[in-house]
Amino acid sequence: MHRKVIYIVFNLILIPGALSKVSAQEFPHVNKRLNIESKNDTLTKNLIPNTTLDTVKPVKNDSVKPKQGQKLEAPMFRTAKDYEKLDQKNKKVTLYNQAVFKYQDYELTAGIIIYDYEKEEVYAGRIKDSLGNLTQHPVFKQGTQIVEPDSIRFNTKTKKAIVWNTRTKYQDFNVKAAKTKKVNDSVYFMKDVIFTTAEDIENPEYYFRTSNAKFVPNKKIVTGVTNLVIEDVPTPIGLPFAFFPLSQGSVSGFIIPSFGDTNLRGYYLQNGGYYFAFNDMVDLTLLGDVYQNGSNAFNAQSQYRKRYKYSGNLNLRYETLIDGERGFDNYQKAKIYNIQWSHSQDAKANPTSRFSASVNLGSSNYFRNSLNTQNIGSNMNNTLSSSISYSKTIQSVPQVNYTISANHQQNTNTQQITMSLPNVQASVDRVFPFAPKNGSKKGFIQNINLQYNLRGENRIQTTDSLFFKPEMFNEMNAGIQHSIPLATNFKVLKYLSVTMTGNYNETWVLNTFDKFYSNETGQVETVRNNGFDSYRTYNFSTNVGTTIYGTFNFNKNSKIQAIRHVMRPAVSYSYTPSFDQYYDTYAIDALGTTMQEYSRFQGTLFGEPNKTMSNMVGLSLGNNFEAKVRDDESTTGEPKKVMLLNSLNFNTSYNFTADSLKLAPIGMSANTNLLKDKLRLNFGASLDPLALDNSGRRIDKFNIANGGSLLRLTSANITVNYSLASTDPLFGGSPKREDEVDQNVQNGGRGDDLFGQSVDLADRQKSMFDDKKREKPKTSFYNTDIPWDLTLAWSLTYNNASRNSEISNNSLMVSGNVTLAPGWLAGFSTGYDFKNKGVTYTQLRFERDLKSWRMDFSWIPNGYYKQWNFFIGIKSSILQDIKYEKRNAAERRFRNR
Incomplete structure (x- = not known):
């Protein structure tokens, strides 16, 4: 039975006063009470009173105002489809056929509702249809809670009630009781009760049956002997008593583990623990596994959410794995762990700042060896990655953006881990110093713009065995890189778009490396020098490109009416000078006669500056193809567009200052979607115009001149x-x-x-x-x-770099x-x-x-x-x-x- 039936009792006290306005008479006060211990349900026998036409009044929907001295907390509403009858002789008011009574936040509907204002009793029940079947069960609604009995009888003064064949839903439970007695606001006793989570309470596929039950709204259901029934067949599964906790929200409680056995680690209890429901915003689940041979695991999971602010979840797992028997050669013990954290900020929380996190780190062999993970896709993944970042936009002129983050990359095959924290990236928005105050920017001068970018990083490279240990910080590299790009763009000959960029970089590092030949060890030694050092580089590049459109029209009656080809050719030039001032030499033998060049910045965070001058021209060509196809299903007769080839790209380059092999191979890539985008095709290839020598090395000779094809x-x-x-x-x-x-x-x-x-x-x-x-x-x-x-x-x-020609x-x-x-x-x-x-x-x-x-x-x-x-x-x-x-x-x- 619904936990708030009491409110029906309380509010229906107000019906006599409301109805007095309809009858235009005052009801006499009677001091009689309902005998709540009555055992016979006479409601369905005497529920429909004898009526005559002259006693029937038309139904009116009205909001009844209380008479002087009454106190109503909200408007009262009542209606019935057939009639509303006032019987002063028997002191009763009757609403018949689809009767409805509403007050405050609840609603009572039934086939018939009768109020006996002399006995202060309210009846609600079913009526018969034209075939003689009882229909229109009483339904009481309040919020999301619904009670559907066959009939209700209660006293508005004592607030006690008896309900027959009640049906109610509480959370996932559907409850049906042959008889329910309300003792007070917090205790209900039920007889011949069934509980089930089946949707159809009349024909459940399973249920729990008990003869007596005590129901405490919003707290618990306590029963006597309880038996599990499946498809109306009692099973031997039963309990001498049962306790079902009830709550509108989440409730803390124990989690029963699952039981099983393995050949390798013996019997186990898995995923047992406790659930903590702290509040509506955060919870915590603690789980544990225990195996017979001593293996064990611990798991902590938490979810949190604050509306319009943020949401996330945290998952920590630690396992101790034991193989074999202690004291034998096959005994092995290992510990693995995994940490997962996901956090996202609502876009409405703050338009100028954002915090996010996606963490997945742990032992490299965790997903391969975990005792409690059935996630094959993760087992076959070779990388773990994490990112935590905070970004902020400063609304100034020019605008400033900065991001502080921590990143993690882990190769589960090599067990190599790269972490960078903290990372700082900042940028000042583009500034156009020569742009006009009004109007658009035109030409070379007006489009000149510059920007400032900063990147700072502290990078740690370690292995799985040294992670979270002091040794992982021994090879830490840190540095800051400043970049100032100066760019402009303009049109040439109306159709050619030209972009010119010059970039200045300044790199600061906190450590460098020296190399020398050690007579003691008889080999080249590398020494790490901690301290500030810096170098500066610059480069220049330009790009000229255009877009060419071509349309090939076909017969208007043909299925394909036109094919459109778009080409985007581009020529680029880049120049990077040699920065050999940052290079030194060291001896590679004891005599010191053989020297080798190196840079003290080699192995630092951002690497060494370029020693070889680069003077390179690049060529690229992008293509896509689409068709106009007759659409026989179109009502307008317009053709539809179909993409034939999303992209077909070619690129190569030529380095004028290279000693040899100046021409780079031609790269090709293409992708398209076919069969109504159900089939996705991606293709890539490398074509080399240069030949190979007998040892399989590239040489400065075209392949066609060496007796081969034009491209290899x-x-x-x-x-x-x-x-x-x-x-x-x-x-x-x-x-x-x-x-x-x-x-x-x-x-x-x-x-x-x-x-x-x-x-x-x-x-x-x-x-x-x-x-x-x-x-x-x-x-x-x-x-x-x-x-x-x-x-x-x-x-x-397919690989054929050295004439190996293999798949x-x-x-x-x-x-x-x-x-x-x-x-x-x-x-x-x-x-x-x-x-x-x-x-x-x-x-x-x-x-x-x-x-x-x-x-x-x-x-x-x-x-x-x-x-x-x-x-x-x-x-x-x-x-x-x-x-x-x-x-x-x-x-x-x-x-x-």
């Missing part, structure tokens, strides 16, 4: 991504919505299913196919009612999901490596929607991650501990890579 293909790569779904317009559906970023992406994995779908072992209520919900396809030339999707990715890489990579990945039948979902992810001739990572997924329950099974049949997982449990988070799960996890020993 040195490398090429192609990637093809193809996705189809039943929701595509091609198959009569609507476009698929964008997938939300999930844990797989946050961990650094892929957003698609090509590397499988992740499984959150700590929250099995979430469906594996939550992001695959689709609308049913509409009728088209191909019609199906079976939702499905398919994704393919093919990658090919270095050739692999195909494919994934798909399909609804086999209503409630049955299946999916797969697999691939094949044509280079190594083997099947790549494969995952099979099955899920069954059992309405209030869900069941899923995932299976990795081969490879290093070979395993299977089975789960069946209630979807609702309130009863998430009622479940059965079994896993045969991969028996992986700890490994360093």
